[in-house]
Amino acid sequence: MSLKREIGFLLNGVETRATVPVDMSALAMLRDVLGLTGTKYACGEGECGACTVLVDGVSVCSCLQFAVDCEGRTVSTIEGVSREPLGAKLEQAFVDCGAVQCGFCTPGMVMQAKHFLEAHPHPTRDEIKRGIEGNLCRCTGYVKIVDAIEAASRGDR
Amino acid sequence: MRGSGGSTPAARALPGVHAVLTAADVPYQRPLGVGKDQLPLKGDKVRSLRDEIAAVAADTEEIAEAALKLIEVDYEDLPPLTDPADALKPGAPVIHGEKLPAPAPHDALKPGEPGDAEAHRHNVAMTFDYAQGDVAVGEAESDVVVDDWFRLHYVTHCCMGVSGVIAEFDRSGNLTLHSNTQVPFLHKREFAEILGMDPGRIRIIQPPIGGGFGSKLDIYPFEPICVFLAKATGRPVKLVFSREEEFIASPTRQPVLLRLRSGAKKDGTLTFRVCETLHDNGAYTSWGATTPFVMMQTISSLYRVPHCKYHTTAVYTNNPYAGSFRGYGNLQATFAVEQQIDELAEKLGIDPLEMRLKNAQDPGEVTPQGMHFKTCGLKECLTTAAEVSQFREKHRAALDARRVPSRYKRGVGMASMLHVGGGAKIYPSDGCGTILKIDDFAHVTLMTGASEIGQGSETVLAQLVCEELGIPMDAVTVVNNDTDITPWDVGVHASRTTFIGGNSAIGAARKAKAKILAAAAKATGVPDAELELRSGHIVRTANGEALTSLAKLLRSLHFSDKAELVMTTHYYEPPSKHQDKSFKGDVSAAYAWATQVVEVEVDTETGVVRLVKVTGAHDVGRVLNRLGIEGQIEGGIVMGQGYAITEDLIVENGVVRNPGFRDYKLVTAPEIPEMDVRFIETMDGEGPQGAKGVGEAPAICIAAATANAICNATGVRIRELPFTPEKVYRALHRAGAAASAAGD
Incomplete structure (x- = not known):
């Protein structure tokens, strides 16, 4: 049409x-x-x-x-996110930190986190929260998602 | 509106359209839902904006949209009835009253007392009455009495995944539904009733779904409509909501107008509670109308109350209809009860924590409603939450600071909650089935009736089985999404999955373990009582010596003369009781408790309330998976925050005015409070490894505690949700004006 x-x-x-x-x-x-x-x-x-x-x-x-x-x-x-080191680190951090519940917001969160960490490699927790302000999650209350992004920024496993 | 349904020839003629249906095309449709008071496709009378009158199946969404525009409808507007109080007035328009086709024969799977046809003529959908003791005696014993109205608003689930279904018939007439339901086995049966089908020919497959929170506990019209389209076209049909449709046509939390009157003696002992509620049912009866089941438990048993009376009238209006939503009425009831505890304490000059401790129950108590608190951590929840949050110090400091003029005011508020934590015996069975098989390589497949809707049950159930069988987590596959494979379960509701599904999985694993150890005893000559399963091996308990690998033992069992596989089943039914006709009975196998302390900052110039910190102490029986339970509680707290402060589904004249995330405000990451969550482990004797349910608990107290905190900060009590800047600002200024008038 x-x-x-x-x-x-x-x-x-x-x-x-x-x-x-x-x-x-x-x-x-x-x-x-x-x-x-x-x-x-x-x-x-x-x-x-x-x-x-x-x-x-x-x-x-x-x-x-x-x-x-x-x-x-x-x-x-x-x-394709895990093809790059930061993407792979983020994926693993989301798993390790319990940042996934129903998982529906997770792909968007991971992509947003990757973009954010590329621009702000050493963020504070408050900066991370601002960094994912545009991504809604109805399950987690965001705490574990912030934990995961923080862990990925520190290179924690 | 009343009219003639729809005229569809032009739509049918559009290339790419495969079916156009109105009620006239599906004379076989039967009423659906909790109240069996609506047909999937409505005919000559529509009762709310969300009503479905025509359905199109086409090759593409674009063509379907074009076809919808070609359907001509002719309806005459009738005056809308949108205020629940008006619905009860003499001469009010009658929303129901026409005869629907008789529902299919039904053996009372649904609870509640639906109003009969006569009641429906007065717009009464359901009523609930409960009483314990004699409230007149209680009132006579009271030194103080408070009596208030509370108004609870519309909010909606906002699952990130929108509602949707795919329906497909095979050549033999078997129906497969890909559905994001939370209750696949109840739906299997109900679909059969609505469609006039043999339930045995319906298979429900649940793909991973984007959250549930109670919204997927009922059948909604779009689901059978999708089946009608599949039937009409002979092809698979997929129907997925847009976000706007999700806001308009999925259920809401039950809005409630609630009057509570309660009293206490000088020493703080509670004497009585009288609660009356008016539930705006909306145009149809879904689970929202039955929230009194839970609300009356809080009224009767959140703290010790000897005398109590409860009444609900749920009325029909032309508004959206309310369903079940995490907490199931408990947010509403707790909002009222916990505010009045503070009010009574203030009148009596008793510290709010002392007031609660004075009336808190102890383990072993049976409430007048018949709930047996075999474990009860309420007092520990209260003291822990208070200590960790420095409640007393902050509460006192806020009272002192009230006299000092300042724009920003801080305050703390506390609220506790009681909720079922060991299932809820609402249906004939509250059970869950498990099938467990172990393959030749010691890999376990756990087929469970318990559904995963994002709450983490898959992980916890696998974990429980691993711990029983001494195998690693990656040695378990959980199958939980196909009614053709998994055994019956009543569904995800009432915070029951870990408790019920967990006990069921443990039962199946224990049977497997007994069989394995008996075989191992035979193979090794060591008595089975001296053996255990550890790290994939059969181990001598006394010295940890690995005697053989589990996989090897399983293969030797399989490839022996007797040729046996290890496969077990277990059906767990909790030892709870149905309530009697007067709503009394020990309806859950365990009860969960929590106390939350909320610290707020109120901007008195703008009315903005900021949640600074939430401290939660939760009696969860036992923590099974720390990350999982913390995640549940943090998510629940933020959902409670949305209910208390930001979320408001604005319904005007039956129309949802803000059907999108731009105008319906979910809490975003920068707005979350600091959270400090503590676990009170009371080790429930019936719970899986001592655990109790927790899914709904964390959302329940926040609004009540926030109300108390705002009052602590400002001296102003607001009994209406949500605490939007405008509402708070107006309340503060009304109070300010009243105070200065009194001062004049």
């Missing part, structure tokens, strides 16, 4: 091509076209952070970005 375009971009280190409607969100492309369902839909209006991915290293709500705007860019999702 709607106009489609073929785009190419680097997805988790892999050259990827996809044909997408011009009005499709990056989130819908990742989940429905490319089958990467690790990135979650929870609000569709950029309020909850569950769909956070990194585009050219910057965290964005993939529900608010058009898929076609991924053209020529580098996109990182939770599926």
